[in-house]
Amino acid sequence: MRIPYTLIPVVRGVVVAAFVALCAAILGFLWTNAGGRIPLVSDTGYRVDVTLPDVDNLVFQSDVRMAGVNVGKIEEITTHGSNARVTLELDDDVAPLHDGVTVTVRNKTLIEETYLEVVDGKGDRIEAGRALPAGTGRPSVQLNDVLTSLDATAREDLARTIQSSGLATKDRQDDVDALVRGLGDLGRDGSGALDALADQSEDLESVTKRATAVLQALDTQQGRIVQLTKDSDALTETMADHRADLKALMQRLPSFMQTTSDASDALSELSKPLGAVAANLDRGSGDLSAALEELPATTSDLRGLLPALDRVLKLSPATLDRVPRFTDAAEPAIGTFKTNLADLNPMLAYLKPYGRDIVSYWTNHAQYAQGSDPNGNIARVKTIVGLNSLSLPLNLSPMTQFNPYPAPGMHNDPQEFSGTYPHVRQDPVPR
Known part of the structure; x- marks a missing residue:
């Protein structure tokens, strides 16, 4: 079938018009889904204005949330004197707002991307297009604001604490990795540990109180430890000045050894109890030998921690206070x-x-849940309410096909449980 020559311009015009209409429809769809509006097509929802002292990174089309759920978008941000006026558009299912409503700027990411959190009031309805009362908008609390609110001494203490933590963990990547792995193992197999912690709650409380007392004692006795070191140095100098007295002491040592020999009979009587002690030590020599083999490596690790520990001890009084x-x-x-x-x-x-x-x-x-096929993840959401979730007083099928509360240890072979369930x-x- 041939198209008459006179109809070719008409056909071309129709094709071009259809193509343009299709492109316009696609562009309009993308535009509206990106937050744009088309006059005479897009509906204007419930809008209100709120005044904020600081918008903190709020932009056009930022989220508006209520109870953690997105309920609208920010449509406009303008300056209003020293403040900012923000226009919100809310979904119909949460409109209208009521007197007593509060609007707070919140952070939702580590880079401080912000959104508005709305908590509705219980007063009269607020009509669309109105401005919320003054004081309704509240700015967010930024980390920089918290740090600047501290005095200079507190900021210096915080900086030293962070630096000390960095020095204490420097070149300890393997140890930190082992610690995290151990925490993971504890999380997977930690039911026994949780039971033990629950049973030892009173003991843990007592240990915490005693640890506080020990830390206070260490803080109090720091000056005495320094004084003890000075006294030891003075004792060494005194002994060096009394060399002659030490020589006389060594000359009298043989007579002391004779006296010690005379006391050997008493030591012989003591040998039997000491023999029992030696036998016990011999039985424990295996574990002691293993501990001694690990002692050099432990000592080396402790020696490596001493520089960082010294810096921590210098900074600890401010913390202990x-x-x-x-x-x-x-x-x-x-x-x-x-x-x-x-x-x-x-x-x-x-x-x-x-x-x-x-x-x-x-x-x-x-x-x-990790399994998948061409249609997506194998795991699917399934309602917890079904034929077998109803517990009836009568033994009627099919409601008793499976027991929803199997006995302990029966997860591989669920059976009917006829006992009495305990009450917590x-x-x-x-x-």
Whole structure:
């Protein structure tokens, strides 16, 4: 079929018009999804204005969140005197706002990318297009603001603490790596450690208090240690000045040795108990030998830490002066910690029989979640409510096909459990 020559210009015009319309539709779609608006096409949502003393990196189309959920965008930022006026556009499902609303600038990344957090009030409705009352907008708290609020002494102490931490960990990459690996192993197999910590909560509290007392004693006795060193030096000089007396002492030493020989009978009587002690030492010689073999390497590591430790000790008085204040501030938290342990201990005791089941579940879940096929990850979200989640007082099928609460250790072969499940009750809070 041939197109008449007279229709060719019309066909070309239609094709060009269709192509232009398609390009315009695609461009409009991309423009609107990027936050742009098309007059007479895009709807204007619920908008309000808020005045902020500092926008802190807020830009056009920054997020507006409520309870951590994105509920809108920033449509305009303009200067208003010494402040900034920000126009928000919120989704219809959270509009309108009410009197008492607060708008706070928050950071959501380490590079201080910001967003607005909205907390709605409980007063009268605020109509669209209105400006929120003065004082509604609150700026964010920047790290630089916190540092500049400290006095010069506090900033110097903080700088020295950070520098000391850097010196203490310098050239210790392998040790830090081993520590992190150990923490990972503890996280994977730490159920027993958590049980032990829960059982030893009172002992840990006692150790913490005693450690505070030891640190205070060290801080108090630092001057006496220096004085002891000076006294030792003076003693050495005194002995050098009394060489003749030392010579006389050595001349009298043979008579002392004779007296010691006369006392050998008493030592012979003591030999039997010492023999038992020697036998015990002989049995422990294997472990002692292994410890002595590791001692040179340990000594070398300690010798390498001495320069950094010396610098830490020089800087420690300023830190130790703050320990009593820290202890006083932490004392209320210890009471809260006791209450939390009273709730946590019964829960851990209840979960203890299911330790292997929990480890097996998460191990299999991690392997399952990592699997994928051409359609994406194999793992899918599934509702926890189903035919087998309803517990009825009657033994009716299919509601009893599986038991949703298997007995401990039955994760590989779930069976019907007919026993009585324990009730978790709070432990008495220690006083």
